[in-house]
Amino acid sequence: MDSIWFKLLGVVVSFIVAFTVGMTYMGLSRKITARVQNRKGPPFYQNFIDAMKLGSKTSAIHHGVMQHFGPAFLMVSSVMSLMIIPVLNNGMWFSNLNFHGDLIFLLYIMVFGPLGMALGAGQTGNPNSAIGVTRGLSQMVGFEIPWVMALVALMIQYHTTSIVDLMNIQVESGTWLIFSSPFAFIAAVLAMLGMFRYSPFDIVGAPTELASGPMSENGGKYLFTMMSSASVFAFAKLTLYVDLFLGGASNLIELLIKTFVIYMIPVLYGVVSPRYRTEQSIRYFWGWPTFFGLLAILYAVFF
Amino acid sequence: MINDKNSQKIVDFIQNWARKHSIWVLAYGTGCGAIEIPPTMTSRYDAERLGVRGAATPRQADVLLITGYLTTKTLKRVIRVYEQMQDPKYVIGFGSCTINGGMYYDSYNTIKVLDKYLPVDVYINGCMPRPEAVLSGFAKLQELIAQGKANGAQKYKDNLDWYRENQKKIIPNWVMPEYNW
Amino acid sequence: MSFFDLKGTVKPLTALKQFGKKPHTISYPKESKEAADRYRGFHYNDIEECIGCGNCSTICQNAAIDMIHIEGVEGKKGDSGLRPRIDHGRCCWCALCVEVCPTGSLSLTKDYLYVSDDPDSFLWTPGVDNPEGKDKISFYTTNEISLNDFKRIPMPELEGMERVKSFAEVVLGYNEEQARAEASRCISCGLCTEACPEHMHIPEYINAIATGNDADAVRIIYDNNPLPEMCGKVCTRRCEDVCAIAVRGEPIAIRWLKRYATETALTSEITREIVNPEIKEANGKSVGIIGAGPSGLTAGYYLALRGYDVTIYEANAKAGGATMYGIPKYRFPIDSLDKQIEYIQSIGVKIHFNTKVGKDISFKEIYDKFDVVFMGVGFPDAWSLGVDGEDAKGSMQAFRFLHMVNSGEKVDIGDKVVVVGGGNVAIDAARVSRRLGAEVTILYRRRVEDMPADWEEIEGAEDEGVHIVPQGIPIKVHKDEKGHVKSVEYLKAEMVPDERGGRPKPVAIEGSNTIIEATSVMAAIGQMGDYSFLGKEFEDKIKIERGRFVVNDKQQTTDPKVFAGGDAVNRTADAISAIADGFKACKAIDEMLSKDKN
């Protein structure tokens, strides 16, 4: 069972699962948003059709080699994140390529994608993309602080940098981390709002200001890659949250339920919120989320 | 193995099906018809049901809506925008103005016959077309896509010289504006 | 960040309650909302009702409406035979075309959906291409909300009882303001010009009046009518019958407007000044005209303008023919006619009065003297009633009666007059008799609505106290001892529909004999010609059929040198037809003679 091939197979399967689930979730979020907006909304599988259509575009204009890297880096970053996040907690299936210290590696790799985007967007020469990327990076600085704090708090509290270890602790103790380290959870969830880039933190690609920002010069296959990587990444992030705070999941159904519940937080909050300006969102993240992050660390250190 | 012809057919069918059900509309209100786009897109008529949604930039869009008259100044931008869009792409002409000039048939600043300058796939009758008409325009486009008949982009490529000639006739300064990235 | 804004964070979340509510979406195309009852969708045109006036096409500011020939619609008088076709590449659905449609045939429907990939398929002929639209009409006009003004500006007239006191003109004429207002009702479609025998330029002169250019109006009128003032007063105005506005309302008062325009030229000198006709140099040819009636005067005037030497022979002391002697002066004052005759004479037309052809001068003489002869001899005789006792004293021809009154002779008619007939002559005779102080009864075979006289005249007569007895067939005139008319006996009639589809026939009811007292009886049932002046030689040459000259479409009789016109030729027997004949003959004569020259 520990064979590397088996694990790689797990990675491939979890990639497929992540893609499917991520896409469906996004479709569902569109549907739910629509219902809140008093309308029927598209079918839940609409995102698949969109992706297929984008994939079937016959021409793709690009502005240079670097533009290819943007979506590629995004994809790489999403897949790599997914590779090291264990999907299920039974230790057998889909535990993927985790290792000791993967939490720290994850912190790095999750930033990697947007950086790649920055390169790609820079190449397009579209000022909207450039500004969008700048905003994205500054905003990232905002939400990374509470996010890192929350993770650091966990690391301190449980003396481990491995996700699997954290999962095992939850399984063994029977208490989810959401209860044993609530401040870290709050900080992480608030940071997650920024990570998902739904309203109010969607200034990066705000259509009314930047004409979809970094994406503005990417159509067809580029957009297809971005879309799929976004859905994979969304699933990876959701799984990570479930793994860290909700004790992981022992089977797929449980995983789906838990991730969906988590996913609904940014979606529903996004439906009713206008977006923050960049500096406002940074101020937001450095306010209460950071405060909770600090509390979490203090809690971890002193209790 | 399935032979190439059949497989091509199947691929075409699937692609056309996807294209048909996912129509991204470029958010470019070129004329007064843009006023009926918000009602079409919002809760009452909700075009998203049919897979129609807005796209912020030409790169991402499939459909260019020419919502009514085009002034020569806008035409220049519209051509630019159209050429930035990626294949397969479609053009829907809204209302009278795109067909034969509409109300502004004797204006010195608006074009009358859109299909001399851009290939148009579907025309919608009205001034302005109501949301129902807009939706049925989309439905017609979907039908044409499914049949593989919505090939305006191909026509444009094949007859580029002819289109260019017509375009240049009314756009004296063919240098695009400075935001020519 | 300041203090945590709890309300500002939680309040918006209440919006999520909408999640459970029913969506507002109409799942078009599965379900769809019907358009409003007043929706302005596609056009629908009732092809049968439409008269092709083209007003829609004119009002359309987008030039979206073309008038085209369509299959199955033939033009006729009062219908151009064209029907509107809408270019949906132009239309803006403003519905102004509907608002101005005089017949109300054009309307908009609830249909609005049409999507196509073929840009050339947006030309529609409403009513032909969308017959189903008939049931979906939504935006239409009624008489009240139409932009057309269906109400004629009322013509100021003398009071009914005031009128009978004298022969003063009943109709007072429009003043400037009224004329402008009435003229601006006209939609300038021009359908009327076809109905006018003379094809006067009606829309043009009405438009000139509407825009305040009365002089131009006079010039346009004189372009093909030298007796417009007469027409302005007494024309039978078939133009008004086909007026587009008349389909749903009162026609434009074309006659009164002509009258207004010509009256602005007060004297013949002023008329000459305004019209400023271009008189061609004398070309040495001469034309002789018999009868200074409307057709003769017309032919004379225009031939004179074309440089011919024109001489008219008139039996009476005054020119004008039937318009002078047949029309009572309260309708057509003598000054007004004099003015026009003067004007015509000033152009160079010579008129020999009191010269009866066949008596004072022989036809042969005229025939030989002139290059061409035109005969506008009219109908000097009248049909008699053909009943017993018609030879009684006091029984006369209405036509003669009018002639006598108009020439200033005194006629004794007593105090009770019975006029038999329903035409204009009958009404005229009745109204003149009223003015002479008699009580008048009109006896007519058919119903009042069948009367050939103008409705205005009939109404006028009724206003003046003329008693009309419809459906009465006179059978006998009773005489008193002195051989004078005592009373008239007549049978009541009932209307029996004609089996062959003609108008209903009156059939006398046996035993319904009624007697009215009378001091005189006037017959006004028709006139006839007297062609004895031609003499033997020409009676063979110039063919006469059913009491009228036989002419071709150029008014040429069977003798190529002789032309004829007026009542003696056409069956319509009105002044404007006579003028038309004269004008036509003038053109033909000009053509013929100028050909000779070359």
Next chain:
Amino acid sequence: MDELKTKIIERIKANFQDATENNSFNYNRLDFNVNKTTVPSILFYLKDEMGFKHLSHITCVDWLEEGELELIFIVWSPVDKIKVFVRTRLDRENPVMDNIDMIWRQAHTYEREFREMFGIQFTGLEAPQDFLLEDWDGPPPMRRDFHTEEYASETFFERPGREDAGDVREEIIKRSGEEIPDFAKKYSR
């Protein structure tokens, strides 16, 4: 209102000799005709001394037959609730006018438009030549001697298919053989 109008007329006439008033409107409106050189000073005066703070409109009318362009400045006093029309006439051949965008900044936009549409030169107006039009090389289009329909039919394509259109009047004439003299034709519809 009449009192107020009289007062305004008195004050304006005292300060600007060439101003002639037209007080025939029963509405809250008052007209002054002035020379074009007086316009900036009278507008300054109205705005700063008399409370006509709001520039409601500037318009230009082309009186082609008289060879003049008329500029009308409509100012509104929010206090007195009255509007004053300041009218001036420019020579159509060489229309030059003083720039007034230092009095009201928004006049700048109007001036740009009039420069483009009527060819009026405003001395001291700093703005790019193009405003509404782009690469326009014809005469100023809002002048009455520019015929837009002719220009449009020459420049832009027309969709074919409408050549069979008939005219009702012509159809009738064809059938009846009527001959309309030339001088009457201008009255045909």
Next chain:
Amino acid sequence: MKKYLILQKNIQDKMREKATTLYLGPQHPGITGNMMVRLKVEGDTIVKATTEVGYLHRAFEKLQEKRNWLQSFTLLCRFCVPEPDPVEESYARAVELLEGREVPERAKYIRVLMLELARLGSYMLWYGGQNGSLGLYTMGQWSVGDRNYILDLFEELTGGRIYHMYIWPGGVRRDFPEGFEDKVLRTMDYLEKRVKDYDDLMFDNAIFQKRTQGVGIIPKEKAVEWGVVGPVLRGCGIRSDIRIDDPYEVYDKLDFEVPTAEGGDIWARALVRRQEVRQSIKIIRQVIEKIPSGDYYNPIPNPQKWTLPKGDAYARTEAVRGEVGIFIASDGGTKPRRVHFRGAAYVHGITLLENLLVGENVADVSAIMNSLGTCPPEIER
């Protein structure tokens, strides 16, 4: 010292030249229509804004010279599409002023009803636009969807959803259809309920407040001079409304308030509009209550021969965007000598916008444009 200042200015100018140029429009989702704003940006701050218009120039005023007085009327509603009725109203009133034509009392009430319904409809669009520019799309979905109910009323009354072509010289085109009053009242009931939901989502929203307060401030003392009108001016704390300053139709017989708010920022303007929606509903209720019976139209003569006396007239109407006026000049003929349209956006969308944007954040451009009610077709005509 002076030398230093010049040097500093030179450096600033150099930097400005180097600043990133950002083009908002003409194809841009954030722009309110088809126009362009060229922004010079330093970081996220705008140092210079230049508008470029003309993308929608259809030469209406030229076309109107070629059309007669009635035909011109159909073009009017295309001047500003979101709210066409004030333009029609201005034109109708200008023509009536010039001609001295009386309008029946009932027509005046119907006109007020139309104008207020149009105001509501336009505010519904503004709700959507303002929040859309800030990323709160739910609001737009609600309000633009609810706007359809008002459009349904228009359809019922005028036969058109967007282009009503209803208010014309002499009165209005058609009378109320049967049962129309009830429908209006029902719609008003519904909207009253809905505006409370809007408040919860929008005005009580902390983020919305943060985004709008202190952004795009117009100084109160300069406002009138800068040509600010309508709700924007009232958002500066100045009580100015043509409906009360220069009353037309029957506004002087109706009871309504003119709301103002202090601050001159987007938030203040939003507050004004929030109140105006309620006032409009109130006016509509009053109209339905007070409307007299009688004629609705004083017919004009045959439109092809309809001439107006020589002279000129200028009529103004309070629209959502502010003062909307039509100037007409007649040479006594059947066609206008000149029709000139004055739109609020002509001032708001060019000089005021250019002025306001300097120093603002790039992210707020769209929000500011929406709050000013910039409407490009109105600018370009």
